Amino acid sequence: MAVDREHVLTEAAALLSRRATTSMDEIARAAGISRATLHRHFAGRDALIRALEEHGIERFARAMDAARLDEGDAAGALRRLVREAEPVAGVLAFLFTENQLFENGVNAGWARLDARLTALFRRGQEEGDFRVDLSAVWLTEAFYGLLGAGAWAAHEGRVARHDLDHSIAELLLGGIRRSMEK
Amino acid sequence: MAVDREHVLTEAAALLSRRATTSMDEIARAAGISRATLHRHFAGRDALIRALEEHGIERFARAMDAARLDEGDAAGALRRLVREAEPVAGVLAFLFTENQLFENGVNAGWARLDARLTALFRRGQEEGDFRVDLSAVWLTEAFYGLLGAGAWAAHEGRVARHDLDHSIAELLLGGIRRSMEK
Amino acid sequence: MAVDREHVLTEAAALLSRRATTSMDEIARAAGISRATLHRHFAGRDALIRALEEHGIERFARAMDAARLDEGDAAGALRRLVREAEPVAGVLAFLFTENQLFENGVNAGWARLDARLTALFRRGQEEGDFRVDLSAVWLTEAFYGLLGAGAWAAHEGRVARHDLDHSIAELLLGGIRRSMEK
Amino acid sequence: MAVDREHVLTEAAALLSRRATTSMDEIARAAGISRATLHRHFAGRDALIRALEEHGIERFARAMDAARLDEGDAAGALRRLVREAEPVAGVLAFLFTENQLFENGVNAGWARLDARLTALFRRGQEEGDFRVDLSAVWLTEAFYGLLGAGAWAAHEGRVARHDLDHSIAELLLGGIRRSMEK
């Protein structure tokens, strides 16, 4: 009965994104294996988190690919990205708060993804679709923040998972205010 | 009365917001007192976090008062709230992440603050200023998410602290898209 | 199954009987295991003492069984009991001193053993062998007291362990005074 | 409001004889003073216990004096001693179990009192009143053991304090067995 790394990572992400101090024991139990086995598959706690990070990067990269960021107008691309990235929101939220990793700049993968996202916002600005008084870098951060808030709200049952894409994308694109032209 | 609880809590908030596993020793040292003294003032780690929660609630409540949420139009009130709440953003973000507390529903204080915030959004919708396709509850969550993202971005130096209020409030109110009427 | 709970308890009893403040570390070392392992087997100091109590109860109960309290005359039964119970005397003495446990009335096991002992004394009284001006309850307490004193005296080298049974049983049965009939 | 050392010692004895690990804080509170004040009057925990020891020695010595051990037959003297010593039983019991002191032989006072007690038993043996198959040293230990058991039984309400002298003295002198000549 080979252990399914993917499964373990998913469980780990679910737990760690809710409580950064979740113990190896809790993770192992949630994955249905023993602590020792968990250690056989991931050299240690750090390695597990590293793997989680890589897992998140990969899934987020896939979401970006699937969203075809370069096609059509920036707003449409952003909408597609929200839809594709939403399932990864939990992991992203964890990695977002797991600041040590970021501080160490351990993983160049993130920088690349951040860059792609920032590029999307910049394209929107250059094409005249997005406002320019909000920096593309800030919009990148805000994207993560809203995605995390959405994941959390859905998890807590405050927002219907069905509405999530719309809730996030529309807020991000149009803001709260009722706009005149509508 | 040499030890200032307020001071200790501020230091603790600063450290814990960045790393949830900060040890009691580190917190004590940052506050300029001994571990034993820290324990004299807060019965234990849990008690400290609980106190931090109460502290955050109180400061956020004060920010709400200072923002005079009921005066003027909802958008203006929201702008004022962002400005007043920004200094508390770090603590709020930590408490949000450290959600064990929330799960236990320990503190009714939060519910009350959430309600005030939701009421503001609802007022905006009723007065025709805010769009109604995004639920007031979701906007409440999104507010926290953006506030947290802003605090983090500023801490990481990706957004100038000086721009923070504007960045958060404008994104929240107007969204990314360049609106026609401007 | 390398660690033998029985062995650990025996060592713990030996140490704690002599010094109630013996540290977990000392106990662990005496048992030949690490502190962490000690904690793995006994959830904490309290749990260890609780286990010690159960252990003492069990051993004392076995001593009672072995002494066949109901057979022959009460005096003979008492002599047999002293002989069988003597090895447990140390633990019993500790548990008696460490009376927080008793105050909480945690363990009904004791009550049952006390009752058996009291019943023995009562039988002796009813059969005309034991005096009736000393209550059976008091004799029960006195039994423990003398057993403890004996264990202590032997440990301190003031009484030869070889004489212990005789010293305790004879004092209990016949008292100090030289009796006429002998 | 000068602190009454005697009062503090009495409270300390009461607590420590029930639980050897009673903290300085508990003792201070029981005595109605602060921890700091307790430390002003007794240089430290050890000093307090030392003082307690001396206090116990003194009171026990007085009890011996009052019992006039050398007068009349040994049995009568023993009866008087039990009566006089009974109020000190609690302290004695504590000091009896507080073995470290004994092991260190810190206090020659005890040795002297022990010697007086042993001498009484020896006198009884020499005068033909006490049996000689139980060593005087053992009888000394047994005396403490029974006194302690009595104090405890009375405290627990298992023996009426009124019966205590008789219960202890009679058991010690005559044992359990109904003697023929009575």
Added chain:
DNA sequence: TATGAATGAGTCTTCATTCAT
């Protein structure tokens, strides 16, 4: 390969004691 058992390292917590008022 998988795991129950064991442990070193480090954190939390408490206590006796000292200090400043």
Added chain:
DNA sequence: AATGAATGAAGACTCATTCAT
């Protein structure tokens, strides 16, 4: 003289990790 406050030292406890089966 008395005490609230502060702390060093020491013990309890937990966790990530390793070992032996």
